Amino acid sequence: MLESAGDRCKAAYYPIEGERDVHSRDGHDTHPFIVQQLISTIPKSVKSAHGGFLSNLAVAVWLTALVPSCGPVVENAPFSARPDSLRSGDLLGPFDGMVVDDETDRPLAGAVVAGSWAFVRGIGLEGPAAALEAVTETGADGRYRLKIPADLPRGEGVRLRRFTLMVYRRGYVAWRSDGIFPTGEPRGDFAQQGNRVRLEKWQASMSHYRHLVFLGGGPAIRAAAAWEVQPAGLELDGASPTATSERPTETARVGSASALNISSLLSEDEVRGVTGYAGKFEVGKLADRATSDVYDSRHFKALDKPETYDVGLRVWAIGTEAAEAQFRKLIGDLPSAVATEEMGDASLRARGGDVTGFAFLLREKGVVMQLSCGLAQCPEPSMILRLAKLAESHLPEVKLPSPESTGLVPSSGSSLVPGGKP
């Protein structure tokens, strides 16, 4: 006999092993074994009483009083216990598996794995009652494990309806246990244990907005996917997914094959998407400094417009120490420069004449980015920040020089003018 409330509840919400398989997948025939379990919790003193109606009534009252203090009814899971098993899994868990690259089959470390348990309740009509979430990250072996959640919600009529597993790793298509991107069609290969999550590489033609909507997830997942918000916003503003993800390669002016090439950091369409500018740009390099292995620039020159419509981007990839020095130099050199904490490890805003500037430091990568934007192009202070975030979001696409080849001294001639003239 189970005496403690916790034990009583455990008996109520844990399904009976072996009887699980015979229940339908819609999960609404769980009552019989719940009744069995509850009967088993009745104290012997009550069960053995011979008081006729009164004792029977006492049993009924006992059962009525017991239920609200117990954990939820667990509905049947729409997934199997293991990939090679026909036995239904358990919505409560535990869950484990491995995240691998779909092409190489190699384990992927650092993938965010979130599990979400959704509880419902309702008399006649039904709605959300409670939810629990557990988050972990895959280790070097690509494995994850989520335990049965503690502190399950209690209350009359509460049922565990759904468990959803979400896996996200930048550069890959998000994975959900209940659907497949981009169509959302139901997934049939999720298993409670020994699950294998095969992540497909992200394709430039895919929509970041659709991806974010598909992904869902709680704070941890959203934080991991936060970089997609900017390109998704551009898509909503009318830019195609390709325009936000894939740009034509631009030939470096310096012939070295190892020359830094930042042509993928920002596109014309992205600038237009942020600023709403409808005109055309002539895209080239800024004239104030030549492209090298550790420096590159982009100049979006607005055709038939004054310089106040131009946008400039400069990137130094010069190692941690030199990058910090370069950032300090920019604060000292750029007009009206003010340190802010809007991006990266440090950032600044500057303003000179009709041009606004923004720069930020990525200490670990040893990178400094500086954007300049004419006020006719960027009338809102938030616009240059959005451009900067977009550029940062594409940084993984840029081949940065190795640490050994950097460690340079800060460059001279800091300029805020998009056209690069001192």
Added chain:
Amino acid sequence: MRRLGLLVRPRFSLVALVGTWAVFSHSAARAYEPATTHAGLTERAVEASRLHQVLSHLGRPLGLLEPLHISLDLLDQDERRALQARLDALDPAGGYRPGTDGVAGAGQWVVAGAVLAKTPPERGANHFLDPANGKGLHDGPGLSGFAHSLRLLFDGGTSVRGLVAGTAFTLEGKSALNWIWSPGNDLGIPVLLDNWERAVSLAGPRAREAALVRALLALGGVMAVLEDAGQPAFVRNDFRGAFLQRDGGSAYEQFVAAHYGRSALPAAATLVSRPDIASFFASVDGKGLANRTQRRFFSEGTIPADVSIERDTKVADVVRRARESLEYSSPTLSSLVLRPAQSQHYLALEGHRVLAYENTGTQVRFFLDDAVFADMARTLLPEIAGYAAGLLNHLLRARLEMAVAGTSVTIRLAGEAKEGGAVRVFVEDGSGQRRELPGTGAILSPGGEVVVSKPAGARKLAAVLRGRDAGGPFVAAGEVTLP
């Protein structure tokens, strides 16, 4: 029940079973499942609407993706506690539950509102609408209050505890059209309009942002009510038949939840434009969503009654008796195929299967199966999203366009509003604080302009106008950053 028999004597088990039956006999009934179907439909509607552009116009450059903070501490204690509890119940997997910091994207807040519309689930009782008479959920004459609850108890829809505590669902509700205007609905149109205005007019930036969140939640709440007008049971007063007859609740809604989830729901069909808010739901021209749903589809509890037959029963007699059993005049049936016996057939209307039937030899049995549900879902779901997107656009149909020229700012009422109203203008300083410009309140007509002088030291000007035209009340808003 084998183990139960081993444990207890028959008399004991009888009473115990009655007790446990009373406790466990809730049908796990499902309206369009809030966490999946309503969430997904609302996502599709939001995507198809112009909400993204409207938000961008209001100084939220990321539009649907703009992170917004609800600032629950600005609410009074009871409201804060209630809303927090409801938000905590949302499934993180859907992506619309705010983080512990109270932040979610603007579009996610709308979706959260659609889910909260049925949180707690009893709120769904106010989503019913019979377009023919404007009534909400009712369970026939002669029964009310406790009698309904008792009847529901025996139908399996409530519990002894709920009955005693008075929380049992009584098969009564406000009609959907009353509910969206009800002062008791914290996700209704009055809340939406009030907070849309406050999102411009309040002094502090946190308060304005929180008001915008409340407005977006209410927007989702209103959309969820309309979405249920695309569920046959909700427009055919069919709670008992759709939700209580079988243990699993509405088979149609389970079908939709299982086959579409949240992310496989189809995109919105053509955006619907209607003359006023009510006509998105129901109207005399029959083009409201509830009208269209009611006349084209059966719900599980409003199909024809089974007809007993003999060898010489004529098809016309079966059709007549089946028609006579119908509670609603449409859809109806004009012919049936009854040969050969034991075969299953479908009644098709407008190219989709709406009813399954079979001749068992002794009766003609009518039912809805997965093939019917598939056609219903394929037809209804894109249409629902189109109506919801249209309603969203209708509610946000007016905007204020503001242009700076020299030292003056011109404010123009744009969009689709047919009438004007008094425009209030606010000046925002460098810290985001707003104050109303004295002397504003000029009447602005559609296409008309109001010119105000640019105040010194101002960072932004914002304006808001509350008006009403034939399409119902509206709020127009706009803002401009000053050079």
